[in-house]
Amino acid sequence: MPMATKQIQRINVLHNGQPAQLAIEEIFDAVTYPNLQAITGQIEPEFANQYLGDFLQANLILGxxxxxxxxxxxxxxxxxxxxTAMLQVATKTAAKLFQAFSSQLQVNVLADVFQLKTAPTQALHSRYVLLSNPTTEAKRVVLGINNFATASFTADHNQVETILIFDDAQLFDQLQANFTDQVLPLVTNLFSADLLKAAETQMKAAKDTKNPVVILDNETTDALVESELTELLATTVDEHVKAGVLDKQAPLAMRNATINRTRERESEQRLIMQRDMLLQLEKEAVSPRAEQPGMRAKSQIAKKVQAALAQAISPEDLAVEKKYTTYLYDRPMERDLANGQTGLYTPSDTGDFALPFGQRASEAEIKAGLKQIDAVMQGYQKYVVDYDDDYGKRFFEAILYGFTAPYLWEIRTKASLNPEDGNDVPNFLILGATAGSGKSTLLRIINQLTWGTDQAMIDFGTIYPADAAQRKAKTVQALEAYMKQDSTYPVLVDEIEPYFFQQPQYSRHLVVDTMNELINRPKAIAPLIGTTNYNGSFSMVREAARRSYYLQLDKVIDADQKEAATQYIYEVRQQLDNKLFKDFVVRMAEKLADDDTNWRQFGDNKQLDFLAVTRDIFRDYYQAAKMSVPSYLGDGLCDDFRETARNKWAKLYLTQMEDFVYRQENNSLVFDITKLNSFNGFGAEASEEYRNSLPIELCVDGINGKTGKFVEMKATDFFNWIGVEPNLKTTTHDNGTVKTTTTAKPKKKGFWARLFGGN
Structure with missing residues (x-):
């Protein structure tokens, strides 16, 4: 018999030599040990917010x-x-960490109760934690904690941690002496005086705001980078040389920093450029010709720092960066529903401090908000050709997604039993629409209903000029940058060009990689709501389609009523405001804070309905306003990408039955996909469009069944999918070969009935 596998203990805690089960809050016991000193690696802001805010004095050094x-x-x-120190400055590590701290921890830093330091001229690999109580003289030493992060204490990560805890006064005293005498002379404050001054100024400006939160703008943090790099190279290094912390030959080593630089360039191009720039800056901070090299004058270094930072981003890239202007920050740690705090913040009009976002609406305001949305929907109902209730749901779905967007990353964590489940809460809404369908107007309406303006839209085609080098790749990089500004307000993008969806290097990079990042490490990344032209042949690579919510708006506004429609929607848009949205975020915050909220609701199509709670809130709205629930408020998600794919393959089969060859031994259909070419009247990308839209589960041998020249599909499953009842037809040719093909008639139900009518 095989030996039973012994369960691996990834988190091993020994307390005074004995195995122990201690929670994080028991290890970092701020009541028993109100003073904390530690050398650690990375510090996770969420960890600090939860476990370190109650210490009366905390002095941490990042190694x-x-x-x-x-x-x-x-x-x-x-x-x-x-x-490493220069990279911390250049990538705004200190500012980002400070901003991620809770308001309580931010105040502790400003009061010098919570200190963070770093050793800029030493590779500091020591790790230990010292806990003490000067009143009771209790002392504790903790060894083995590499990073102040939840993962260091969580057994479900594939990492092994051994934590040794000693209530040993003698060991404590020895390590505290090491901390004070050997380590503190090597360190400087991570939070510079300039950063703390900017934070304190913002705190004072927001003194009348409950739980004021510091959120620094780009202009402020850019200035901090310049001053902090100058201080590091002009002052810190020189002081460490004079104090004997560094060898007198250290400046010579810095001047030679770029000699024989043979690092493999496997990192992202941006990181490579950062390293090159900072190493060059390090070299040029030293006098180039002196026999005994020394640091340049501070004013000279400041000029070089300024010049280097100016070259780091081109005027063209800077202009692109400034096209993103809408910021809404979701900070669950600050959520205080008893005091009306949703956890959402916006910058003040001056940008000097953060303002809480969200406010309860009166019954009259709720009713007015619902009537605004209904007026929008009546416009589509009145002026769109062949409008019906089922089609109208798509417009309303887009509005619901826009309302929910700021909280989607939180909903994803609530609705996911496993990390992979996060793909069921897509961070991308794609509106596939024909020209003249009102898609751009819908995007502006979403902007008005949520933000109170229609100026936040970004035109995909003009992010970079048409003649810009590497325009396609840089456009996708810009969208990624917009999404990763720490804001959760959706990035609204109009007229996304087809190449983005059809070429994996673009859609996979943005959609797939971003979603993978979100599900593996949940954080606030803005959703993207984009429109793209639907011309009857829209397709997306499967990986991107699975991670997107696709709504198809393939009907147009009646050309004969275009003038009336334009005037109508203009008048409706003059009345739109975001009072209902401000109320909605309060209600959604309450749902997020309620452990009994059911986030795993499934629709008739067996998909996780990540908008189900949003629908519930809107039903409550209609009840409160004493209005009937409109037909365009659906009971589940629309599955338009799969419906489009079914329609595409159904039409292909009906028009080219002879090309679908039946293979009896596999009960399968074989189709030569290379026949979808321009000679036969198809577009240049037709074969890949059809290949991408064919579900893998319908293919023989999975993904192998849809690759190459011949596509092979499970016959029974394929016919059920497209809604066709097949009849086999065998043909014997004069040369003796036998070919089995099919004829078919549509099933008059379900999807097919919606296409062609019938019962």
Missing amino acids: DQALATSLSKDDTLTKDAIL
Whole structure:
């Protein structure tokens, strides 16, 4: 018999030599041990917010991560310690960490109760935690914690942690002496005086706001980068040389920092450019010709820092960056529903401080908001050709998605039993629409109903000029940057060009990689709502389609009523406001705070309805306003991508039955997909469009069944999918070969009935 596998204990805690089960809050017991001193690696803001805010005094030092390759003494200084410190400054690590702290922790930092330090000229690999109580003289030492992050204490991560806890006064005293005498002389404050001054100014400006939160704008943090890099190179290094912390040859090592630089360039191009720029800046901070190199004057270094940062982003890229203007920050840690705090914040008009967002609406305001939406829907009902209730649901679905967007990342964590389930809460809404369907107007309406303006839209085709080098790749990079501004207000993009969906290097990079990042490490990344022209042949690579919510708006506004429709929607839009949305975010915040909220509701199509709670809130609205629930408020998600795919393949089969060859031994259909070419009247991308839209589960041998020249499909499943009853027809040719094909008649039910009528 095989031996039973012993369960692996990934988190091993030994307390005074004995195995123990201690929760994080028991290890970091701020009541018993109100003073904390520690050297750790990374610090996760969520961890700090939850476990470190109650210490009366906390002094933390962030050390370096040990590199896999050994470095020389000079390289440890120039390519590890100093470079790491410069990267922390250049990537705004301190500002981002400060902003991610809760308001309580931010106040603690400003009061000098919570200190964070770093060793800019040393590779600091020591790790220990010292906990003490000066009143009771209780002392505790914790070893083995590499990072202050929840993952270091969580058994469901594939990492092994051994945490040693000693209530040993003698060991404590030895390590505290090391901390005070050997480590503190090496460190500087992570939060610079300029950063703290900017934060304190913003706090004072928001003094009348409950739980004021500091959120620094780009202009402020850009200035901090310049001053902090200058201070690091002009002052810190020089002081450490004079104090004997660094060897006198350290400036020579810095001047030679770019010699024999042979690192493999496997990182992202942006990171490579950052490293090159910072190493060059490090070199140029040292006098180039002196026999005994020394640091340049502070004013000279400041000029070089300014010039280097100016070159880091081109005027063209800077103009692209500024096209994103709408910020709504979701901070669940600050949610205080008893005091009307939703956890959402917007910058003040001056940008000097953050304002809480969300406000309860009166019954009259709720009714007015519902009537505004209904007026929009009546416009589509009145002026769109062949409008019906089922079609109208798509317009309303887009509005519901826009309302829910700021909280989608939180909903994803609530609705997911496993990380992979996160794909069922897509961060992308794609409106596939024909020209003249009102899709751009719908995007503006969503903007008005949520933000109170229609100026936040971004035109995909003009993000970069038509003649810009690498325009396609850079456009996708810009969208990614817009989504990762820490804001959760949706990025609204009009007229996304077809190449984005059809070419995997673009849609996969943005859609798939972003969703993978979200489900593996939930955080606030803005959803994207985009329109694209639907010309009857829209397709998306399968990986991107699975992670997107696709709504098809393929009917047009009646050309004969275009003038009346334009005037009508203009008058409706003059009356739109976002009072209902401000109320909605309060109600959704309450749902998120309620442990009994059911986030895993499924529709008739067996899909997770990630908008189900939103629908419930709107039903409550209609009840409160004493209005009947409109027909365009659906009971579940629309599955338009699959419906479009079914329609596409059904039409192909009906018009080209002879090309679908029946293979009896597999009960399958074989189709030569290369026949979908321009010679036969198809577009240049037709074969890939059809291939992408064919579900893998219908193919023989899975993905292998839809690759190459011949596509092979399970016959029974394929016919059920497209809604056709097949009849086999065998033909014997004069040369003796036998070919079995099919004839068919449509099933008069379900999908087919919607296409062609019938019962």
